[in-house]
Amino acid sequence: MCRPNATDTTTTRVIIAGAGPGGLLLQALLHARNDSPGSTVKYDVTLIESRSDLGKLRKEELQAHRSWMIGLSSHGLEAVRSVPGLFDKYLADVGILLTEAYIYLGSRKIGGGSSANGQEGFIVDRNFIVAALSRYANDNMTYSPHYRSKYNTDLLYVDHENHRILIRSKETNQEEYLSYDLLVGADGVRSTVREAMVKRHFDFELKVCDIFQNFKAVHIQRPKSVSPSSISILPAALPHFNGICLPETGDLINLSFGFSRNNIDKVADEIKSDDPKVVAKYFTENFKAFSLTEEGYSDLADQWVKQRWNRTGMVHCNMYHSLPCKIVLLGDAAHATSPSIGMGMNTALRDAQKFNELLDAFNDDLEKVLPQYSIDRVPEGNALTDIALNLYCFDTKVGMRTMISGLIRSGLHYLFPSLVEDGPNGILARSQFTLAQVYQAGNEQGILTKHREVNDRIRREVFERETGMIVEKPTSNVSAVATVAGVFVCGAAVLFALREMC
Secondary structure (H helix, E strand, O other): OOOOOHHHOEEEEEEEEOOOHHHHHHHHHHHHHHHOOOOOEEEEEEEEOOOOOHHHOOHHHHHHHOOOEEEEOHHHHHHHOOOOOHHHHHHHHHEEEOOEEEEEEOOEEEEEEOOOOOOOOEEEEHHHHHHHHHHHHHHHOOOOOOEEEEOOEEEEEEEOOOOEEEEEEOOOOOEEEEEOOEEEEOOOOOOHHHHHHHHHOOOOOEEEEEOOEEEEEEEEEOOOOOOOOEEEEEEEEEOOEEEEEEEEOOOEEEEEEEEEHHHOOOOOHHHHOOOHHHHHHHHHHHOOOOOOOHHHHHHHHHHHHOOOOEOOEEEEEOOOEEOOOOEEEOOHHHHOOOHHHOOHHHHHHHHHHHHHHHHHHOOOOHHHHHHHHHHHHHHHHHHHHHHHHHOOOOOHHHHHHHHHHHHHHHHHHHHOOOOOOOOHHHHOOOOOOOHHHHHHHHHHOOHHHHHHHHHHHHHHHHHHHHHOOOOOOOOOHHHHHHHHHHHHHHHHHHHHHHHHHO
């Protein structure tokens, strides 16, 4: 079969809005398509990102941009490895391969090696993976006439009728329109690309809300009692707080602690203090999982008081594409989620991989690819956000009972795998299970349904109080007297009625 001539190829102008993990992986996959033998479509890719290019920083400079640690499960690792050499040459040395997993109940540690199911886990700082993916582009794609990047550039507006976007450079303040054949919305929770779908489609359903959690994360030296390649779940790590401990490069650990917003008045004043000595003392007395050095407590407290409480958003959509607008959504623009189950970035990377596979399946026909992408990915994205929100319960007592029953189920499944199904936590990170299947298992076992009922009620009660829809009526002496008087009156009426009956 003869290789097609240059005249046989067509060019598709693609604009990717957002240089997060999903957008960066998709541009790498499109670049690989351009270089593949026999390619009849060339993807002319332009990347738009409002922030600077982390891929141009030296490793020492990147340390100042540490954010939060994220776990790559088999889902995300398979997606990254769909680009030859990307993981081994650019990612492997910026994260930690997990070998152990633990749950701490107070100071009691449960768990051990995490490789029983043959599943990989890779912990990496979110900004480090972004920098690695960007370095791949800088090393392998900048020579290409089909690739250009525009960092420090704001996406202002999507003219979906004329298939163009308006951008403004932060460096020159110059504005310009760019035309597209495909616009990829990988631009996060407050997606500008997604706004075009809201304007164009009356049947487009969109919900943006917060995760109902406040949390803080610190990076401190690893205590000797903590394995350098382990993940540790820390339920009830502090009063009204859950936590997680993840390994970092440089012999550090990332400790994150969060609480549900319905418990904000129950959280100790000491943990809200802006005095690091007060915070250090509180952690010393109340954090039981493992001990830190005196320097460790001090470092933790210094970082703690210098940051605000973090809250992230959640996004639910009923479609991830628009043929009239020539738009596709991926990552947080489609399904931003709580970090509680560590699957947000995995799903964003999987979005890019699955989109590329659909280009193969439909011979680059976007008229067929885009609808099928929504059919395939909408169940996954919405399962992701629901599982992340409702796998854990805002009612601490209910959540603890669920965790204990889950541990029992896991033990019984290990002993009798053909008789007892594993719980959603047990199958969540396994690549042979889709998130929709995990969602179904969580519903069939009653976990998600029970937690959803409790969580929805708690969220509604907090919303009513915060917005002033429900106002607690103060009790007063007058009302108390009236209540007592009412009891006496009712009692007298009952006695009178009984006497009449006799």
